[in-house]
Amino acid sequence: MNLTITDVRLTPILVADPPLLNTQGVHQPYTPRLIVEVVTADGITGVGETYGDTKYLELARPFAEKLKGRQVSDLNGLFAIADEVSVDSSRVENQVDVGGLRGVQTADKLRLSVVSGFEVACLDALGKALGLPVHALLGGKVRDAVEYSAYLFYRWADHPDGVACEKDDWGAALDPPGVVEQARLFKERYGFTSFKLKGGVFPPDEEIAAVRALAQAFPGHPLRLDPNGAWSVETSLKVAQEVGDVLEYLEDPALGTPAMAEVSAATGVPLATNMCVTTFAEIKEAFTRDAVQVVLSDHHYWGGLRNTQQLAAICRTFGVGVSMHSNTHLGISLAAMTHVAATVPNLHHACDSHYPWQSEDVLSARLTFDGGKVAVSDAPGLGVELDRAKLGFLHQRWLDDDGSLRERDDAAAMRVAEPGWVTPAVPRW
Ligand SMILES: O=C([O-])C(=O)C[C@H](O)[C@@H](O)C(=O)[O-]
Numbered sequence: 203m204n205l206t207i208t209d210v211r212l213t214p215i216l217v218a219d220p221p222l223l224n225t226q227g228v229h230q231p232y233t234p235r236l237i238v239e240v241v242t243a244d245g246i247t248g249v250g251e252t253y254g255d256t257k258y259l260e261l262a263r264p265f266a267e268k269l270k271g272r273q274v275s276d277l278n279g280l281f282a283i284a285d286e287v288s289v290d291s292s293r294v295e296n297q298v299d300v301g302g303l304r305g306v307q308t309a310d311k312l313r314l315s316v317v318s319g320f321e322v323a324c325l326d327a328l329g330k331a332l333g334l335p336v337h338a339l340l341g342g343k344v345r346d347a348v349e350y351s352a353y354l355f356y357r358w359a360d361h362p363d364g365v366a367c368e369k370d371d372w373g374a375a376l377d378p379p380g381v382v383e384q385a386r387l388f389k390e391r392y393g394f395t396s397f398k399l400k401g402g403v404f405p406p407d408e409e410i411a412a413v414r415a416l417a418q419a420f421p422g423h424p425l426r427l428d429p430n431g432a433w434s435v436e437t438s439l440k441v442a443q444e445v446g447d448v449l450e451y452l453e454d455p456a457l458g459t460p461a462m463a464e465v466s467a468a469t470g471v472p473l474a475t476n477m478c479v480t481t482f483a484e485i486k487e488a489f490t491r492d493a494v495q496v497v498l499s500d501h502h503y504w505g506g507l508r509n510t511q512q513l514a515a516i517c518r519t520f521g522v523g524v525s526m527h528s529n530t531h532l533g534i535s536l537a538a539m540t541h542v543a544a545t546v547p548n549l550h551h552a553c554d555s556h557y558p559w560q561s562e563d564v565l566s567a568r569l570t571f572d573g574g575k576v577a578v579s580d581a582p583g584l585g586v587e588l589d590r591a592k593l594g595f596l597h598q599r600w601l602d603d604d605g606s607l608r609e610r611d612d613a614a615a616m617r618v619a620e621p622g623w624v625t626p627a628v629p630r631w
């Protein structure tokens with residue numbers, strides 16, 4: 203068996219995305235992703251997926267060159283390669299990264315997001331070469347299916363008039379009845395039994411009313427509310443007071459560890475984050491100050507599936523819960539998320555996934571949710587198959603774009619509907 207990497211293919215694509223609202227603006231009609239393929243000397247191809255904005259492509263291209271000639275089994279070596287790839291300082295703005303709303307951007311976070319795409323591709327190739335599923339390479343599954351939650355968004359029925367886009371049949375959700383109807387559809391179509399509402403869009407009283415309406419429509423179902431740090435400490439405590447009794451957790455009510463620690467000290471409602479604990483370096487302060495009780499892992503920005511396991515081990519040590527964050531992704535990433543989630547014993551919360559919002563994919567067969575769960579594949583590698591025609595179509599869309607959609611920019615997408623829109627200052631309420 204020859205595990206030497208002889209070729210690496212990088213294919214940037216644009217995938218359809220509905221008009222989902224968040225505190226920064228609205229999703230663009232098409233969003234960038236990067237599909238990674240590594241090919242071994244034996245002709246085995248492994249696939250991975252990560253962010254596709256230019257700042258990631260700039261790192262992925264030299265990374266891919268350095269990967270050739272190495273072994274797909276050399277996963278630790280990926281971090282050494284990452285250190286050799288330089289990040290343009292203008293890419294590291296001192297502001298929240300909208301591609302995942304995951305705290306402040308740093309050079310390391312950009313590098314780790316690129317590593318993750320290559321790590322997944324290497325694991326897929328290695329698993330295919332050895333005849334083992336990715337979960338086995340990670341130590342073996344502790345469950346046969348992984349539970350996901352319905353990711354509810356306030357949204358318009360369509361993108362603004364005149365904007366080229368794909369249509370869907372979800373309809374608008376801009377008030378409590380709309381949110382409940384969306385949840386009902388999620389339950390009917392996918393069997394989800396827990397619900398997360400993306401908040402920070404409307405004044406908190408409206409979002410409190412939406413959560414109350416969900417609690418009434420789906421009694422006993424775990425609920426989460428996530429305004430992406432849009433609230434002050436005072437507002438966060440008010441919301442915790444009003445809906446804490448029905449929340450599984452409140453996610454990033456306020457921005458940053460100090461504010462989260464203040465909220466945490468004054469409420470019994472568990473706080474979750476994918477914004478103040480986004481790298482290993484941020485763990486110590488947050489855990490020492492008991493700022494968060496649940497961390498949302500995300501293999502894309504923690505640096506891969508094995509780093510996700512390490513994060514989970516640290517959380518277990520400190521008695522902090524683990525859940526999983528998601529932003530726009532396709533089936534390769536859902537498969538990767540499912541494999542790693544299957545190996546984490548202390549994953550006691552349903553994972554987030556945007557996948558139901560994605561009508562397009564690069565796989566020949568979409569992954570499916572049954573009773574809100576994705577079955578853990580035992581096929582070699584990730585257990586997915588790339589559809590070259592679909593990949594080519596989505597890549598052509600990227601090639602045809604004049605550059606305006608190649609960087610995710612929710613504020614720019616919002617300006618199409620509201621010309622004066624700027625990313626709101628935080629705290630917004
Ligand atoms: O905090 C979160 O869960 C996210 O930021 C997930 C996504 O990025 C979501 O907010 C989005 O895409 O608008």
Ligand SMILES: [Mg+2]
Nearest residue numbers: 428453454476
């Ligand atoms: Mg979040």
